[in-house]
Amino acid sequence: MGCGCFCRLVVLLLTALALLFGCLCVPQVERAYIKFVDTYTYGVPLAHLALVVLGQVPRIWQVGGPLGVGPVWNPWLVDATDAYSKGDGLMLFPNPDNIASSYMLARVTHEKVREVHHNPTAKRDISKFISVETATSPPGYFADGVLPTLLQLNTDDPKRYAHRDLLSATMPSIAQSPDHVPGFQAPPGVSAQDLVRDISLHLWLPLKMVTNLVQDVFAFNFFRHAFEVDLSHEELQMLKEWLSVHSRIIVGLSSISGGKRCAELAKVLEDKVAAGAFGQRLMKEAERRGMVGADRLRKVIFEFSFAGFGGDGPGGGLATMKLLRLLQSKPEKYVPMFKKDPEAFILEVIRTRGGGGAGMNPWIVESTQTHTLSTGRVVTETAGSHGATIALHANHDPAVFGGPKRDLDYALAFMPGRENADRFLSFVAEYGEIKKCPNVTGCAEAPRFCMGTFVLQRIMKQIGFFYIEGLESQGRQEM
Numbered sequence: 001m002g003c004g005c006f007c008r009l010v011v012l013l014l015t016a017l018a019l020l021f022g023c024l025c026v027p028q029v030e031r032a033y034i035k036f037v038d039t040y041t042y043g044v045p046l047a048h049l050a051l052v053v054l055g056q057v058p059r060i061w062q063v064g065g066p067l068g069v070g071p072v073w074n075p076w077l078v079d080a081t082d083a084y085s086k087g088d089g090l091m092l093f094p095n096p097d098n099i100a101s102s103y104m105l106a107r108v109t110h111e112k113v114r115e116v117h118h119n120p121t122a123k124r125d126i127s128k129f130i131s132v133e134t135a136t137s138p139p140g141y142f143a144d145g146v147l148p149t150l151l152q153l154n155t156d157d158p159k160r161y162a163h164r165d166l167l168s169a170t171m172p173s174i175a176q177s178p179d180h181v182p183g184f185q186a187p188p189g190v191s192a193q194d195l196v197r198d199i200s201l202h203l204w205l206p207l208k209m210v211t212n213l214v215q216d217v218f219a220f221n222f223f224r225h226a227f228e229v230d231l232s233h234e235e236l237q238m239l240k241e242w243l244s245v246h247s248r249i250i251v252g253l254s255s256i257s258g259g260k261r262c263a264e265l266a267k268v269l270e271d272k273v274a275a276g277a278f279g280q281r282l283m284k285e286a287e288r289r290g291m292v293g294a295d296r297l298r299k300v301i302f303e304f305s306f307a308g309f310g311g312d313g314p315g316g317g318l319a320t321m322k323l324l325r326l327l328q329s330k331p332e333k334y335v336p337m338f339k340k341d342p343e344a345f346i347l348e349v350i351r352t353r354g355g356g357g358a359g360m361n362p363w364i365v366e367s368t369q370t371h372t373l374s375t376g377r378v379v380t381e382t383a384g385s386h387g388a389t390i391a392l393h394a395n396h397d398p399a400v401f402g403g404p405k406r407d408l409d410y411a412l413a414f415m416p417g418r419e420n421a422d423r424f425l426s427f428v429a430e431y432g433e434i435k436k437c438p439n440v441t442g443c444a445e446a447p448r449f450c451m452g453t454f455v456l457q458r459i460m461k462q463i464g465f466f467y468i469e470g471l472e473s474q475g476r477q478e479m
């Protein structure tokens with residue numbers, strides 16, 4: 001059977017699309033495309049977003065998964081529009097309040113992102129969990145005691161400090177240098193070789209952001225470190241299901257049955273953690289501090305599951321995915337580099353590839369100001385509206401990471417232990433400043449930072465060595 005008229009049309013269209021987006025693999029073309037979209041589609045925010053996202057399609061393999069199409073992973077978007085060097089360090093970003101008709105301004109230079117992340121009085125929107133209006137979500141998604149999460153509270157809110165300090169006091173694993181670090185353990189039935197096969201396949205076929213296996217390995221160890229419990233195979237499946245049902249509300253897919261299911265799944269995990277040593281300690285200390293113990297436990301499990309682990313989305317699982325993909329992309333180069341200095345290697349993975357959320361999004365603009373974009377366009381941002389930050393763009397700012405020539409290629413290069421290595425902003429505050437705080441409650445140098453900063457690195461290091469075991473035993477079998 002030959003190709004009919006319709007079939008020919010489809011082939012023609014697909015070829016045209018492949019050619020168009022294939023050309024974007026040529027750096028000069030990508031640059032021109034980004035500039036074109038920024039200059040000519042400004043008036044139609046939805047078209048602007050669609051074209052930016054389409055332009056990222058060739059990067060899906062490099063970034064690893066469907067999330068690759070987001071405008072937060074590719075520092076070229078900033079460089080090609082000269083936003084690192086001209087204007088007020090801002091970029092247009094879709095406004096969750098109305099994606100179709102307006103923008104919010106994202107801070108993208110190191111200086112501007114740092115200014116927001118280090119602002120001791122930074123304000124957040126308490127009615128929203130990421131982009132979700134929590135008050136109108138069906139029951140079950142946010143159980144009693146969960147709201148407001150740490151993400152939603154103003155930086156100077158005493159409730160925020162009190163909650164962080166409770167964790168600081170009862171969860172030794174999140175400290176910078178804990179007395180005891182739990183050893184690595186693979187989840188039931190998982191071998192290092194399984195993980196190597198899984199990542200090798202993902203380099204070719206990045207269908208998910210975080211594969212099921214990486215989610216299992218990360219979550220199992222994360223619960224061991226943070227909550228001092230070993231999840232069973234069934235409990236791991238439930239944890240993943242909880243996050244995947246819950247995260248659908250971010251794209252507007254909430255339902256009565258979804259809320260009910262979330263409540264059931266959350267209860268299983270809550271009972272599990274409550275029975276363990278950490279759960280008991282946390283609830284007791286919370287009551288001593290005048291808080292409701294069970295509510296605090298529920299809140300911590302929610303925060304650590306969504307913002308810490310992240311399921312098939314931003315979080316510690318994704319950061320681990322980025323580490324393993326890098327090791328697998330060129331083991332002969334990266335394995336010795338990892339072994340030489342695993343701590344520096346992991347910091348450089350997080351600086352160059354991120355893993356957690358894009359930044360502090362959204363935060364509330366404090367004062368009305370008129371800004372100039374790199375294109376010369378003048379935009380007024382009003383007090384009370386939403387703003388965004390993109391940490392990964394700040395992490396590539398040539399002014400801090402570009403070496404003597406302040407050059408983007410230098411900033412993009414993977415160099416563990418590079419100068420200014422600890423100035424990246426993925427953990428919200430600069431990493432070097434976070435280390436100055438006496439504990440993870442926070443301090444003036446780093447008023448707001450990721451509570452998992454230290455425990456994440458320890459888990460990634462353990463998983464990195466486990467992975468390398470898998471690579472090396474594979475090598476032996478092939479000899």
Ligand SMILES: *[C@@H]1O[C@H](CO)[C@@H](O)[C@H](O)[C@H]1NC(C)=O
Nearest residue numbers: 165166168169438439440441
């Ligand atoms: C954390 O450090 C702060 C500042 O030194 C201190 O006030 C607080 O009690 C500490 N918290 C814990 C749990 O040790």
